[in-house]
Amino acid sequence: MEWIEMQKQFVIQNLLGLHVRPAKAVVASASQFNCTIQIEKEGVQFNAKSLVGVLSAGIKFGDTVTLIAEGEGEAEAMKTIGDLLASPIEENPAKKVQP
Amino acid sequence: MILQGVPASAGYAIGKARIIREEVSHQPVAKIDPSTVAGELERLEAALARAADELSRLHAKWIGDGREQEAEIFEGHLYLIRDEELTSLIRSKIADDYFQAEFAVREAAEDIASRLSRLDDPYLQLRSADIRDIGDRICRCLSNKQEERAAPGSEREILIAEDLLPTYIAQLDNEVVVGFATSLGGATSHTAIIARSLGLPAVIGAVTNLERIEEGQTIIVDGVEGKVIVDPSEEDLASYGELRERYLRRLNELRAFGNRPTRTSDGHLVELTANIGSVKEASSAADCGAEGIGLFRTEFLFMERNDLPDEDEQFEVYRDIVQAIGPEAPVVIRTMDIGGDKELPALNLPKEQNPFLGFRAIRISLEKMDLFKTQLRAILRASALGNISIMFPMISTMQELSRAMEAVEAAKRELAEQGVPFDRAVPIGIMIEVPAAAILADRFAKVVDFFSIGTNDLVQYTMAADRMNAKVMHMNNGLEPAVLRLIYNVIQAAVAERIPVGMCGEMAGQPLAIPLLLGMGLQKFSVSGGSILATRELISRIDRREAQELLKDALELDDPDKIKACVEKWYANRQASIMMEVALGKSQ
Numbered sequence: 001m002e003w004i005e006m007q008k009q010f011v012i013q014n015l016l017g018l019h020v021r022p023a024k025a026v027v028a029s030a031s032q033f034n035c036t037i038q039i040e041k042e043g044v045q046f047n048a049k050s051l052v053g054v055l056s057a058g059i060k061f062g063d064t065v066t067l068i069a070e071g072e073g074e075a076e077a078m079k080t081i082g083d084l085l086a087s088p089i090e091e092n093p094a095k096k097v098q099p
Numbered sequence: 100m101i102l103q104g105v106p107a108s109a110g111y112a113i114g115k116a117r118i119i120r121e122e123v124s125h126q127p128v129a130k131i132d133p134s135t136v137a138g139e140l141e142r143l144e145a146a147l148a149r150a151a152d153e154l155s156r157l158h159a160k161w162i163g164d165g166r167e168q169e170a171e172i173f174e175g176h177l178y179l180i181r182d183e184e185l186t187s188l189i190r191s192k193i194a195d196d197y198f199q200a201e202f203a204v205r206e207a208a209e210d211i212a213s214r215l216s217r218l219d220d221p222y223l224q225l226r227s228a229d230i231r232d233i234g235d236r237i238c239r240c241l242s243n244k245q246e247e248r249a250a251p252g253s254e255r256e257i258l259i260a261e262d263l264l265p266t267y268i269a270q271l272d273n274e275v276v277v278g279f280a281t282s283l284g285g286a287t288s289h290t291a292i293i294a295r296s297l298g299l300p301a302v303i304g305a306v307t308n309l310e311r312i313e314e315g316q317t318i319i320v321d322g323v324e325g326k327v328i329v330d331p332s333e334e335d336l337a338s339y340g341e342l343r344e345r346y347l348r349r350l351n352e353l354r355a356f357g358n359r360p361t362r363t364s365d366g367h368l369v370e371l372t373a374n375i376g377s378v379k380e381a382s383s384a385a386d387c388g389a390e391g392i393g394l395f396r397t398e399f400l401f402m403e404r405n406d407l408p409d410e411d412e413q414f415e416v417y418r419d420i421v422q423a424i425g426p427e428a429p430v431v432i433r434t435m436d437i438g439g440d441k442e443l444p445a446l447n448l449p450k451e452q453n454p455f456l457g458f459r460a461i462r463i464s465l466e467k468m469d470l471f472k473t474q475l476r477a478i479l480r481a482s483a484l485g486n487i488s489i490m491f492p493m494i495s496t497m498q499e500l501s502r503a504m505e506a507v508e509a510a511k512r513e514l515a516e517q518g519v520p521f522d523r524a525v526p527i528g529i530m531i532e533v534p535a536a537a538i539l540a541d542r543f544a545k546v547v548d549f550f551s552i553g554t555n556d557l558v559q560y561t562m563a564a565d566r567m568n569a570k571v572m573h574m575n576n577g578l579e580p581a582v583l584r585l586i587y588n589v590i591q592a593a594v595a596e597r598i599p600v601g602m603c604g605e606m607a608g609q610p611l612a613i614p615l616l617l618g619m620g621l622q623k624f625s626v627s628g629g630s631i632l633a634t635r636e637l638i639s640r641i642d643r644r645e646a647q648e649l650l651k652d653a654l655e656l657d658d659p660d661k662i663k664a665c666v667e668k669w670y671a672n673r674q675a676s677i678m679m680e681v682a683l684g685k686s687q
Contacts, residue, residue, distance in 0.1 A: 015484050015520075016422065024178060050184035051175075052211055 003035070005070040006078050010085040017060035020051075027051050029081055035071030037081060048081065102308055104280065106325035107291035110300035110350075111343035112278025113336065114255035116316045116329075119263065129199035139193050143200045146240035151180050153236065157269060169293060172229070172265060179233050185211055189237075201238045208234030228290070232264040257318040259309055268293045278320035280327045282309045295386065298350075302327050353632040357388045361624075361635045363617060363643045370623040371635055372429065374603055378416060381423035384628040388635065391429035391486070393625020394551065394603040395420060397474070398437050407445045407470060413477035421485030429486045431551065431603075431625075432478050433530065434471065434503075436460040436492040446470075455559070460493035465502050475510040482522035490528045490551060495535040497542060504546075530603075532556040537585045540592035550593050551625070554604025558582050577606040578659040578666075583615065587654070590619045601625060608634050611666050614641050618650030640673075 014022045030037045030048040037048040039057055045068065047053035059065060067085065069077045131139055154177045161170035179185060185207060192203035212230040258271075258279035268279070268290055278300040281290075294301040300322030312318065312329055319328040319339050323346075328335060361371040372393030373384035381392060400408045400416060420430055437443045438459030446467065451457040464471035478489055491503050504527060514521050531537050532553035544550070554577055559566050561582050564574035576582070586602075593600035601623025606612045608626035616624070617638065626634050649669045653662045 016418065020175060024175075027178065047184055050182050051178045052182050052184040052215070056214055 003071050003074060005068060006074050007040075007066050007068040008078060008082060009064055009066050010082055012059055012061055012063045012065065013086055013088045015061050015088060017063070018054060018057070020055065023051055023054040026054055026081065026084060029084055030077070033069075033073045033077040033080075035069050035074040035077050037077055038068040039085075040066040040068060100308075100311070100329040102280075102302075102327040102329065104282075104302040104325045104327060105304045106322050107303035108294035108297075108299055108301040108322050110278070110298060110322045111339055111346055112255075112257060112300040112320040112322070113331075113339060113343065114257040114277045114318060116259050116312050116314060116318045117256045117276075118312065118314050119258055119260035129202040130197050131193075131199050133197055136194050136197065139200050140190060142241060143189060143193065143203075143237075146200070146237050147180060147186065149240040150233075150236045151177060153240075154180060154266075157266065161269070169269070172293075173269075176229060176233055176236075176266065179230070180237070185233075200241050204234050204237045204241070228262075228264065232266050235264060236266065257320055259312050259318070261309070263290055265290045265293050268297070268299070271297075271299075278322065280309060280318070280320055282307065353636060356632045356635045356639070359635075361390070361638055363638055363641050363646075365642045365644060367617075367643050369617070369621070369638060370429070370601070371631060371638070372431075372601075372623065372625045373628045373631060374625050375420075375628070378419045378423060380628060381420045384631070385424050385428075387628040387631045389424070389428075389628060389631050391431075392420065392424055393429075393431055393601060393623060394490075395430060395432045397433060397435055401435055401437055401443055401445070403444075405444050407473075410473050410477045410480075413474060414480045417478055417481035417487070418484055421481060421487065426485040429488065431488045431490050431528070432481075433490045433492050434461065434464055434474055434478075438463045455556075455565075461491050461499055461503060462493065464491075465499060465506075468506065471503075471506055472510055475507055476514060479507075479510055479514055479521040479525065480519060482525045483520040487522065488526040488528055488549065490530060490549075492530045492553070493533060493556075494529040494543075495533040497539070497546070500529060500543065500546060531589050532560070532604075534561050534585065537561075537589050540589040541595065544592045544596035544598055547598065549598050550589060550600040551623070552586060552589055552600070552602040552604065552621075554582075554586075554602060554606040557585070557604070558606075561585055576659050577604075577609070577612055578615075578662045580654070580657055580659065580662070583654065583662070586616075587619045587650075590621055594620050599623060610637055610670075611663060613637055614646040614666060614669065615650050615653055617641055617643050618646035618648075645669075645673075 012018065016022070018026065027049060038045040039048050039054065039059070040046070041057045041059060041063060044057070046057040048067075057065075065085065067078060067082055154173050158170050158173040158177060161167075161173065188207040188210060189203050192198045192206055193200055196203070198206065208230050215230065255277045256275050258276055260279070260281050262281050262283040263279060276299070279294070280302045281304065283304060291301065291303050294303075300320045302320055302322060302325050309327075316330055317336075319326075319331050319335065321328065321339070328339075331339070361369050363369065370390055370393075372391040373380070373387065373389035374394040374396070375381050375384055375392055376396045376399055381395075384392065397413075400413060417432060424430060436459065438448060438454070438457065442448075443463075446463070448458065448463075464474075475489070478487065481487055489507065491500070494500050494503070507527060511521065511523070526548035528547050528549035528551060529536065529543060530553045531540060531550050532555075534557070536543060537557065540550070555566070558577050558579070559575055562574045562576075562579060564571040566572060566575040590600050599622050602616065602621055603625035607616070607624040608630040613624075613634070624634060624638070649666065653665050656662050656665060
């Protein structure tokens with residue numbers, strides 16, 4: 001079966017960016033899928049199943065990244081990891097305020 | 100021989116030197132025959148599995164000990180050892196470059212370490228040392244060696260090495276190894292963090308001449324002052340032995356006060372926080388049991404540089420502090436208190452005749468609105484991440500306060516328009532350190548959310564006595580009746596308006612002042628990190644009603660020496676033991 005690459009843009013909502021703890025959450029989630037999953041930032045792609053990869057991207061709060069998945073389970077992977085990227089991954093302080 | 104280094108983990112240790120030498124540091128390129136690639140890859144897989152197994156056990160052990168922060172370091176290592184990118188890099192160095200497995204591991208670890216070190220992110224807790232640590236672990240598993248443990252012996256040992264890796268320290272036998280000294284590393288490295296949490300005295304980094312130490316020499320590690328004493332004299336041994344005993348005794352007494360709220364003996368809760376001047380101090384304050392940050396002096400952001408810190412740079416610092424102390428913990432950020440004697444090169448301010456009465460702090464901020472607004476925006480942005488309050492220094496008049504509050508409102512409007520999150524209800528308070536503000540405390544209390552009394556300046560302004568001038572220094576005394584009455588006035592004004600009132604000057608940590616302040620109704624004490632536990636202990640032994648009686652007596656007296664004697668007598672009538680040195684560090 002042929003898989004067509006899927007991709008979608010997300011704006012990072014975790015206030016402290018993807019530092020070690022949220023990056024671990026992304027890697028743990030991505031590793032459950034068989035498809036290849038990349039996170040692209042400023043034209044460079046990083047392996048979402050690798051902590052080294054995700055950390056190397058140096059992703060900060062408010063950054064726009066593109067999630068790219070290809071292979072078995074890609075639609076589900078896009079949804080699961082996309083939801084994660086678009087959420088405040090860590091428990092943010094109770095009194096987080098909207099402008 | 101005394102070697103000076105950086106104190107990384109407090110305490111004193113006496114033992115025999117054991118020299119740890121780097122085993123394989125600069126191996127030459129080791130190539131393999133292409134026909135053995137498959138075997139080499141198999142060897143790698145087995146080593147990776149063993150290494151992961153070791154790390155899982157370490158992680159479980161530290162979780163079991165309730166040390167989650169440290170356990171997380173090993174969890175990070177576990178992730179890395181299973182990391183697709185690291186492992187595929189190692190595999191390709193074996194399969195494509197025909198590197199021997201050990202060499203491939205070291206090369207790959209080095210590549211990744213240098214890649215991560217280029218990222219300028221304070222949250223990247225996995226530092227090059229951790230990656231090297233993992234490389235070493237895999238190599239050890241490759242050569243099928245057991246994890247090295249200190250040989251069981253009756254003698255206490257001090258490890259001497261160029262560098263020690265965090266996981267190596269974590270699995271040391273604490274009965275045998277009583278301390279260590281290294282010439283590399285720093286006080287904030289993971290090695291130092293682990294040493295502190297194990298209570299293992301250590302001097303890390305900047306120790307020169309370590310290589311002159313010989314195996315078996317007697318060594319004293321002074322983790323308080325950062326000294327390594329080689330072949331100490333009998334006197335040194337005796338005095339350090341005593342110091343060690345005293346330190347351990349006091350530590351034991353104080354340890355009980357680490358993780359608990361601060362309460363007087365009759366059950367009144369007070370807040371006990373730390374004064375800090377840098378991000379590093381925020382982490383150590385958290386280790387010291389501080390309930391938050393009562394005063395963050397932002398001056399270091401502005402000093403010793405020729406330009407001004409921009410909004411992002413400041414935001415990152417404020418954010419790091421919230422991260423270090425925790426999002427729930429209160430953090431009071433004081434806007435820049437610079438000028439006069441503290442130089443601000445970027446503004447090129449002229450030297451002044453009388454800097455303490457001159458152009459400084461909020462007076463500069465209100466004149467240089469751009470600079471002020473940048474700082475306020477950065478603080479407000481950080482307020483979305485934690486429990487932050489803003490505090491203005493050196494406020495003397497209501498007009499200054501309203502201009503400063505207008506600036507906050509303007510900054511909030513800008514951020515709201517730009518859609519940047521911040522805490523709309525961020526509390527705004529002032530330092531009470533100018534007598535003018537102390538006298539008008541009842542008026543200020545109607546406008547602000549909190550007071551923090553800065554005694555260092557309040558005392559010197561009230562007494563008109565320069566604390567640097569030896570001739571008048573004796574008048575610079577917080578127990579002067581005029582000072583006590585003024586402080587009491589401020590606290591009463593705050594209580595009447597139901598706003599919280601704290602103190603962040605030196606007086607807040609002084610045993611002679613603490614019962615008087617409790618008697619006055621002070622609710623928040625902010626002291627240096629090292630004084631937290633001793634202050635908590637002291638407060639827990641004071642009954643607030645008794646302190647109120649003491650205050651009544653003290654306020655009748657006209658002589659600061661008599662007030663001092665009055666407090667001492669009050670202590671003596673209770674428990675002699677609570678007249679203790681404030682900080683462990685002062686016990687020497």
